Amino acid sequence: MGSAPFPSPLAARLSDDVLQRFLRYVRIDTQAQEDSATYPSTAKQLDLSRLLVGELTEIGLAEIELTEHGYVFATLPGTDGAPVIGLIAHVDTTPESPGTGVAPIVHEDYAGGVITLPGDPSQVIDPAEELALAARVGHDIITSDGTTLLGADDKAGVAEIMAAVAHLVGTPEPRATVRVAFTVDEEVGRGTDHFDLEKFGAEAAYTLDGSGLGELEIETFSAFQVKVTFRGRGAHPGSAKGKLVNSVKLAAEFVASLPQGSLSPETTDDREGFIHPSRISGGVEEATVVLIVRDHDDALLEDHAELVRRLAAAVADREPRARVIVDVQETYRNMRSVIDGHPRVIAAAEEAIRRAGVEPVRSLIRGGTDGARLSAMGLPTPNIFTGGQNYHSTREWASVQDMATAAATVVELVRVWGEGETRTTG
Numbered sequence: 001m002g003s004a005p006f007p008s009p010l011a012a013r014l015s016d017d018v019l020q021r022f023l024r025y026v027r028i029d030t031q032a033q034e035d036s037a038t039y040p041s042t043a044k045q046l047d048l049s050r051l052l053v054g055e056l057t058e059i060g061l062a063e064i065e066l067t068e069h070g071y072v073f074a075t076l077p078g079t080d081g082a083p084v085i086g087l088i089a090h091v092d093t094t095p096e097s098p099g100t101g102v103a104p105i106v107h108e109d110y111a112g113g114v115i116t117l118p119g120d121p122s123q124v125i126d127p128a129e130e131l132a133l134a135a136r137v138g139h140d141i142i143t144s145d146g147t148t149l150l151g152a153d154d155k156a157g158v159a160e161i162m163a164a165v166a167h168l169v170g171t172p173e174p175r176a177t178v179r180v181a182f183t184v185d186e187e188v189g190r191g192t193d194h195f196d197l198e199k200f201g202a203e204a205a206y207t208l209d210g211s212g213l214g215e216l217e218i219e220t221f222s223a224f225q226v227k228v229t230f231r232g233r234g235a236h237p238g239s240a241k242g243k244l245v246n247s248v249k250l251a252a253e254f255v256a257s258l259p260q261g262s263l264s265p266e267t268t269d270d271r272e273g274f275i276h277p278s279r280i281s282g283g284v285e286e287a288t289v290v291l292i293v294r295d296h297d298d299a300l301l302e303d304h305a306e307l308v309r310r311l312a313a314a315v316a317d318r319e320p321r322a323r324v325i326v327d328v329q330e331t332y333r334n335m336r337s338v339i340d341g342h343p344r345v346i347a348a349a350e351e352a353i354r355r356a357g358v359e360p361v362r363s364l365i366r367g368g369t370d371g372a373r374l375s376a377m378g379l380p381t382p383n384i385f386t387g388g389q390n391y392h393s394t395r396e397w398a399s400v401q402d403m404a405t406a407a408a409t410v411v412e413l414v415r416v417w418g419e420g421e422t423r424t425t426g
């Protein structure tokens, strides 16, 4: 065990259970897949869902269910008349980084310095680049072996919720009724496609999905996915003079016209939005560029989409024989406007974080969550930290001490909601 003190006795008490669960869950391959025709996108996600059903049964929760879409639901009954709150995490991992054969390594009592990952020694985690790691000397740090992601996104959240409800089952004090949900396919933007809010029955919910110690995320991007398809004219290249209109060149021209020094993920941070060409495919006859467009401000998001339309049209204008089709789909909306209408949801989370021994920090996500979509559907769902870092990367890592503090936060949250109108100690 690490030499760093836990911020609260409860966190210390929960740490071993969180760690053991986490190590169990990350070994199960639950990688999601883009453009799959099935739901969930990969059947292997259900391997973890089924394991969780078994563990929830062992813990003794009620109404345990694996739905036909792969969601796990369960209930921890609370004090009579107490509110019903939801706790949500996702079982799947991102397709952006290898997810098969995860071999977690616990670097006990981290002494500082560069962590070299033994499966691929070119992969290093350097505290000079990562202030959060530099601040965690004495913690137990979990990494992969460098050949895969770790899967703290979001198995840290799953382990923390599981450890919290396992603890709460045996404690008699007043508490909220808890509805637990473990979703699938969050990483491919479809985590809530079949989420039945009425059946879930919570008045507020929290995702545990990423971010650093003490953070409460109440704001996300708003997001579009844009597909720009160019249709040219094929011809045999040996006799193409005056006939061929090459879609590959049209698509390249369009991509080259996108903003370079601004409005890109690689040149922006904080609240600034971006236009990001993420995939390109096709051939001479037809080529498609897929872009993700993001902003915290809905009006600016519309402006960015408009810019994409204009730049695509400009390419087609220069070649009248070409056609361009621009398809804009909303992926999720900034949850801020919904969350702002429910101050108790924020106050309860901040009080719980404080009781777990750390100072809450309100922050924003340069991305989306299941919570963004649930909030848009009417269930206010901010995000609570998990202690995981470097998501979607083979250099992903997590602190056991921070994960235990997140689990303690969940326990305190359920108690705070069980106390009636939120009391604050801060």
Ligand SMILES: [Zn+2]
Residues within 6 Å of the ligand: 090, 153, 154, 186, 209, 210
């Ligand atoms: Zn996640």
